[in-house]
Amino acid sequence: SQxxxxxLVIFGASGDLTKRKLIPxxxxxxxxxxxxxxxxxxxxxxxDLDDDAFREKMKEFLPxxxxxxxxxxxxxxxxxxxxxxxxxxxxxxxxxxxxxxxxKQNNIAENYIFYLSTPPKLYEIIPANLAxxxxxxxxxxxxxxxVEKPFGTDLESAKQLNKNLLNYFNEDQIYRIDHxxxxxxxxxxxxxxxxxxxxxxxxxHNFIHxxxxxxxxxxxxxxxxxxxxSSGAMRDMVQNHLMQVVGMVAMEPPVIVEADxxxxxxxxxxxxxxxxxxxxxxNHVIRGQYIESHIKGDLVKGYRxxxxxxxxxxxxxxxxxxxxxxxxxxxxxxxxxxxxxxxPTRVTEVVIHFKKxxxxxxxxxxxxxxxxxxxxxxxxxxxxxxxxFGMKVPGAGFNVQTVNMDFHYDDLRNVHLPSAYExxxxxxxxxxxxxxxxxxxxxKAWEYVQPILNAWKNNPEIPVxxxxxxxxxxxxxxxLVEDGTWRYPCKN
Ligand code: BG6
Numbered sequence: 001s002q003x004x005x006x007x008l009v010i011f012g013a014s015g016d017l018t019k020r021k022l023i024p025x026x027x028x029x030x031x032x033x034x035x036x037x038x039x040x041x042x043x044x045x046x047x048d049l050d051d052d053a054f055r056e057k058m059k060e061f062l063p064x065x066x067x068x069x070x071x072x073x074x075x076x077x078x079x080x081x082x083x084x085x086x087x088x089x090x091x092x093x094x095x096x097x098x099x100x101x102x103x104k105q106n107n108i109a110e111n112y113i114f115y116l117s118t119p120p121k122l123y124e125i126i127p128a129n130l131a132x133x134x135x136x137x138x139x140x141x142x143x144x145x146x147v148e149k150p151f152g153t154d155l156e157s158a159k160q161l162n163k164n165l166l167n168y169f170n171e172d173q174i175y176r177i178d179h180x181x182x183x184x185x186x187x188x189x190x191x192x193x194x195x196x197x198x199x200x201x202x203x204x205h206n207f208i209h210x211x212x213x214x215x216x217x218x219x220x221x222x223x224x225x226x227x228x229x230s231s232g233a234m235r236d237m238v239q240n241h242l243m244q245v246v247g248m249v250a251m252e253p254p255v256i257v258e259a260d261x262x263x264x265x266x267x268x269x270x271x272x273x274x275x276x277x278x279x280x281x282x283n284h285v286i287r288g289q290y291i292e293s294h295i296k297g298d299l300v301k302g303y304r305x306x307x308x309x310x311x312x313x314x315x316x317x318x319x320x321x322x323x324x325x326x327x328x329x330x331x332x333x334x335x336x337x338x339x340x341x342x343x344p345t346r347v348t349e350v351v352i353h354f355k356k357x358x359x360x361x362x363x364x365x366x367x368x369x370x371x372x373x374x375x376x377x378x379x380x381x382x383x384x385x386x387x388x389f390g391m392k393v394p395g396a397g398f399n400v401q402t403v404n405m406d407f408h409y410d411d412l413r414n415v416h417l418p419s420a421y422e423x424x425x426x427x428x429x430x431x432x433x434x435x436x437x438x439x440x441x442x443x444k445a446w447e448y449v450q451p452i453l454n455a456w457k458n459n460p461e462i463p464v465x466x467x468x469x470x471x472x473x474x475x476x477x478x479x480l481v482e483d484g485t486w487r488y489p490c491k492n
Contacts, residue, residue, distance in 0.1 A: 003429045004142075005038030005108045007099060011086055011126055012117035013043025013054070017148065019061045021179075022117070023079075025421035027062050030075045032416070034426055038108040042099065043081045045118075054081035086118065087125050092133040099135075111141040113428055117148045124164050131168040146175045146428055149240055150231070151437070154453065155446040162439045171439060175428045180241035181435040182420030184409075185379040189248045189350070190262075192377065192385065199375075200253075202354070203329075210334045210484055211249060212351040213242055215379075216343040220290065220301070220469070221317070225308030232315040233287075234449055237339045243270070243445045244437065245379070246335060249350055250325055259433040263441060270444035272327040281455035282462050286477045288318035290342040293468035300342070300469040314456075314464045317341045320477035321452075336481060342469040347489045348379040362398045372402070374487065383409040383417065 008026070010018055029035050043054050055076040062072050082098050085091045103110050114130060116123055127145060130136050136143055145165070152158025165174055180186055193200055202208070215237060221228040228236065247266035254261040276284050292302035304311050318340030325335060354373040376386040386406045393399040409417055427435055456462055465474030472488065 003034070003036045003426070004111055005036045006111035006113060006142075006429060007040045007042055007102060007108055008113045008115060008425075008429075009042045009044060009095075009099070010115045010117060011044050011122070012115075012119075013081065014045040014047040014049075015117055017117045018043065019058060021419070021421045022115070022425070023058045024061055025419055025425055027072070027075050028419070028422050029426055030078070031071050035078075036429075038106055039078055040102050040106055040108060041079050042102060043079065044084050044086065044095065046083065046085060048083045049081050051080050055079050086122055086129070089129045089132045092129045092135070096133045096135055109141050110138060111143075112138075113144045113146060115146040115148075120150055120153075123147060123161060127165055127168040136168045136173075142173075142431065143169070144173050144175060144428060144431070145169050146177055148177055149179075150235065151176055151240070151442050152446060153231075153235065155443070155450040158443055158446045162443065166439075172433070174439070175433055175436040176439070176442060177424060178240050178244050178437045179420040179424065180244055180379075181437070182422075182424040183379060184417055184423070185377065185383045186245060186248055187423075187435065189245075189377060190257075194253050203352075205329065205331045205333045207355055208333055209353045209355045210336060210481070212336045212338070212353065212481075212486060213245055213249070213349075214337075214351070214486065214489075215242060215339040215348040216345055216472075216489075217339075217341050218343060218346045218470075220342045221303065221306050221309070223307070225306040227308075228317075229309045229313050229315050233317060233319045233339050233341070234453060238319065238321075238337055239445050239449045240437070240442075242337050242339060243448075245350060246337070247441075249352075250330060250335075252329070257434070259436075262434050263438045267438065267441045267444060268327075269325060270441055270448065272325045272330075273448045274324040274326045275448065276321075276323065276452055278451050278455040278458070281452050282459075284323065284480075285319060285321040285452055286465065286474060286480060287316035287456065287462075288340065288465040288467045288474040288477070289313070289315065290317050290340075290469040291466040293470055295470040302466075302469065303342075314460075316456075316464060318343070318467060318473040318477075320473065320480055322480045322482075334482065336486070338473070338477060338486060340467075340473050343472055344470055345489060346381065349487070349489065350377040350379065351375070351487045352377075353484060362400050376487065 010022060012018060026041060058079060059072065059076060080102055082095060084095055099112065112135065116126055118126065127136065147165070152161050193203060247269045250269045251265035252268065254265050290303045292305065293300055303309060303317050304313055320336065320338040323335050324330070352375040356372060374388045376388070378384045378386065384407045386404055388402050388404055390400040391403045393401050424435060465476060467474045478486065
């Protein structure tokens with residue numbers, strides 16, 4: 001669909017996300033001629049810069065190749081900067097006037113997107129300040145608000161944030177970002193499921209033994225120890241990104257491919273999650289924290305030695321959980337989520353573990369795990385889909401081995417795999433909220449995880465298992481998976 005002339009206002013323009021993700025994504029959209037001709041970005045933050053200084057700073061994060069040079073300098077001309085005391089309503093007339101000026105200069109209608117990429121405490125303040133100068137509404141254009149994660153730090157704060165945003169913006173103006181939904185491979189899950197005749201008929205409790213969502217990272221907390229220590233894997237990855245992935249795996253076919261139809265189905269999945277009671281948390285959820293170890297001969301710090309982290313911290317850098325979706329399709333099928341920092345590799349994948357054949361006709365010869373068919377949806381890296389199935393070992397007898405049918409996105413020559421932020425920014429510019437989380441679903445996801453967080457907080461006897469950096473987390477996580485295993489992507 002068509003992208004109208006507009007101005008994107010980025011609050012928190014001197015922050016990391018702006019230079020690492022947003023500006024490069026916008027540049028890529030520009031290069032592919034997906035931005036409207038009449039378009040501008042206004043960076044806003046407290047740092048005192050002018051347009052040129054801002055452009056110089058952003059340039060460092062754009063490609064350096066010669067043939068792209070002209071595109072880069074043309075793109076940079078679309079960037080503007082406005083220093084602002086963002087928490088101070090008195091400063092907002094300045095912002096409003098600056099926007100009007102940029103709009104006039106560039107012949108842009110007054111369509112504005114406000115992107116909140118600031119410390120979360122400002123999510124409450126900026127919308128109110130925008131409203132104080134009427135920047136939240138317009139007669140003939142649009143005003144949209146993008147809210148970065150974290151969307152609340154617990155159930156109460158998420159509800160409160162929703163309520164506060166809705167004081168100034170309508171739900172259809174609010175775009176809550178979850179960059180996992182922007183990933184091409186996450187969206188492709190809907191196509192895999194609903195555009196193929198072969199998968200959907202077996203996508204249920206009759207044929208699926210269990211479902212695994214693994215998101216492993218080899219990095220630790222790097223420079224973000226301060227933030228991470230008050231967050232942990234549950235808040236950082238599970239409540240948002242991985243729950244949304246579960247939504248895509250588990251939802252019913254939407255009536256149409258439109259924001260509300262799809263998001264209704266995701267909400268229904270969250271509504272069907274079987275609550276984990278505080279007293280059951282210990283048996284369903286494992287938490288871990290990486291400890292010092294040697295990786296390939298190098299000494300690697302433990303989490304508690306990281307900068308910004310409390311030396312007695314009990315924050316989880318790993319968690320694994322088992323849960324159920326109590327509805328018709330998924331009755332009795334265990335779902336598992338596993339995520340952690342400082343694991344052996346970086347990989348995010350969904351593994352559909354199918355049930356075994358009812359009868360083992362060919363015996364149990366070495367290397368063959370009883371027709372343990374798996375469909376592996378590799379979200380990243382090496383994006384693709386892998387189907388594992390048994391075949392006869394050529395030669396005498398009927399020995400079976402597992403082989404792979406493997407599709408890699410890399411095999412599609414000359415196809416640009418857009419980054420999550422490219423996709424999401426463009427969608428918002430076009431007014432399409434399909435890949436943004438809806439307020440009610442975010443709250444539902446919080447409702448689900450809150451008892452687990454409470455149990456951890458209230459019961460110090462629930463262990464935080466140490467695991468050496470560079471390993472797959474505490475061994476007890478293996479015991480969670482009943483009558484089956486996690487997939488270990490490094491090993492097979
Ligand atoms: C972010 C988390 O939301 O997602 C990070 O705060 C995490 O801790 C990151 O590393 C993972 O994103 P991706 O796209 O690299 O899988």
